[in-house]
Amino acid sequence: MRWNLRRTLALGAGVILFGVGLPGAAYSQDDPNYCRQLNDGENAPDYIRCDKMADPEDVLDIVRFWLQDDGKNLKEADPILGPVLDCTEPGAVCPNDGEGDGQPRGEGDAAPEDYQEPQGPPECDTPGAICSIDGTPVDASKLAVGAADTQAAAQSAEGRSVAAATQARLRVWIDTELADDWKAGAEQFTAAVKRVGALAQQPGVMGVRFSSQLGFNGTFTDAADLARFVKSTSAALRVAAPGKKLAVHTLVPEFGCGANQACRDAMAKKYPLLTPDKIEAYLTTGAVDQIALDGGLMRTEYAPYKLDAQRALRNQWAMVRSRAWDVYGHVSAEEASFAGPGASALTPAQSTANIAERISQALVDGAAGSVNLWSRWQDSKGQVYRIMGEKHASSASWEQLTKLDEVRPRMATLYNPTTPEVDVAADLKKLSEAFGQVYLTVG
Numbered sequence: 001m002r003w004n005l006r007r008t009l010a011l012g013a014g015v016i017l018f019g020v021g022l023p024g025a026a027y028s029q030d031d032p033n034y035c036r037q038l039n040d041g042e043n044a045p046d047y048i049r050c051d052k053m054a055d056p057e058d059v060l061d062i063v064r065f066w067l068q069d070d071g072k073n074l075k076e077a078d079p080i081l082g083p084v085l086d087c088t089e090p091g092a093v094c095p096n097d098g099e100g101d102g103q104p105r106g107e108g109d110a111a112p113e114d115y116q117e118p119q120g121p122p123e124c125d126t127p128g129a130i131c132s133i134d135g136t137p138v139d140a141s142k143l144a145v146g147a148a149d150t151q152a153a154a155q156s157a158e159g160r161s162v163a164a165a166t167q168a169r170l171r172v173w174i175d176t177e178l179a180d181d182w183k184a185g186a187e188q189f190t191a192a193v194k195r196v197g198a199l200a201q202q203p204g205v206m207g208v209r210f211s212s213q214l215g216f217n218g219t220f221t222d223a224a225d226l227a228r229f230v231k232s233t234s235a236a237l238r239v240a241a242p243g244k245k246l247a248v249h250t251l252v253p254e255f256g257c258g259a260n261q262a263c264r265d266a267m268a269k270k271y272p273l274l275t276p277d278k279i280e281a282y283l284t285t286g287a288v289d290q291i292a293l294d295g296g297l298m299r300t301e302y303a304p305y306k307l308d309a310q311r312a313l314r315n316q317w318a319m320v321r322s323r324a325w326d327v328y329g330h331v332s333a334e335e336a337s338f339a340g341p342g343a344s345a346l347t348p349a350q351s352t353a354n355i356a357e358r359i360s361q362a363l364v365d366g367a368a369g370s371v372n373l374w375s376r377w378q379d380s381k382g383q384v385y386r387i388m389g390e391k392h393a394s395s396a397s398w399e400q401l402t403k404l405d406e407v408r409p410r411m412a413t414l415y416n417p418t419t420p421e422v423d424v425a426a427d428l429k430k431l432s433e434a435f436g437q438v439y440l441t442v443g
């Protein structure tokens with residue numbers, strides 16, 4: 001019940017919409033029945049909520065009711081108590097195999113006569129403590145990042161890149177891949193986590209993205225192994241980088257299908273590690289604070305089901321919104337479609353249309369809180385893809401993106417400081433013209 005209530009409250013809180021200024025056509029879905037259609041109507045899981053708790057015009061009246069007269073109504077309201085079972089009441093049925101002897105006791109009272117102290121080493125119940133990684137005992141002190149570690153990281157090339165990004169007024173994420181280190185065993189994994197944690201302690205760093213294409217790139221073939229990797233990596237980074245947000249990059253192919261059951265079945269069979277419930281669990285369990293959903297499949301994967309890219313994206317964000325993922329963490333859209341070989345070849349009109357489809361749709365509909373664009377990368381054949389041209393030459397796509405002033409804090413990009421276009425400082429300063437955040441790739 002608590003799960004469903006939290007989802008419902010999150011959707012109710014979303015009745016107030018904040019407009020963002022976007023050039024060209026901005027997409028927003030206002031069909032009140034669309035969410036219900038995608039989620040099978042009355043057959044939808046009980047946590048799916050497609051109805052508003054209140055219409056926007058009623059929100060102000062509700063707030064006034066509770067806050068008038070210095071919050072008089074709120075102060076006088078009684079809490080809704082959950083069911084309470086008193087085992088001493090006549091007719092009450094209580095389990096007889098639970099802990100204790102059924103007698104109430106206060107702090108300092110004597111324990112039952114047959115009470116025995118637990119045997120063996122105590123469990124790790126200290127917040128943030130790590131007793132083991134995937135069953136292998138680990139000394140949590142080996143994960144702790146000290147002042148010397150932080151100072152050494154600041155003086156490294158990667159640390160200097162972090163400083164350059166903050167100097168360019170960019171919010172920084174450390175982008176790395178820890179799956180291979182995790183598979184290599186506790187010793188290598190611990191060393192990698194501590195190194196990443198030291199970088200994460202640098203000023204201006206918001207968090208760590210510890211895996212990309214999670215469940216898609218073939219690194220894992222077993223769902224249990226994948227879940228253990230996420231859980232243990234999250235736990236280790238909570239020690240090495242306390243207070244920092246944790247993120248992963250992945251996708252949920254079934255979301256693009258919408259209400260097409262044949263498509264859903266096919267995607268579940270083809271991508272068994274990427275089902276909605278498996279990916280959602282990373283958020284609901286607190287293992288990660290942010291999930292970036294890739295849009296790379298949208299142009300080709302759904303064609304057999306007569307779903308074009310715009311429709312598939314519309315389906316995806318409607319599903320994300322209906323499952324209220326924003327209750328548990330931050331959702332980001334990830335896109336590589338703005339870059340092209342050498343430079344983006346999109347015309348101004350095509351760039352505007354791409355913004356409407358790939359950026360506006362996610363942000364205006366309120367499903368994603370940010371958009372991460374790949375601005376430059378190199379494929380396996382050595383071909384460099386860019387949004388801008390070589391040496392920061394302008395392009396129509398870049399010009400359009402720099403006009404998104406209102407949503408710049410929500411715009412992010414990836415940057416690898418080992419392959420600069422000009423030099424690290426100049427590159428990051430240029431990127432800050434269109435982006436408010438950067439994911440710095442580290443080895």
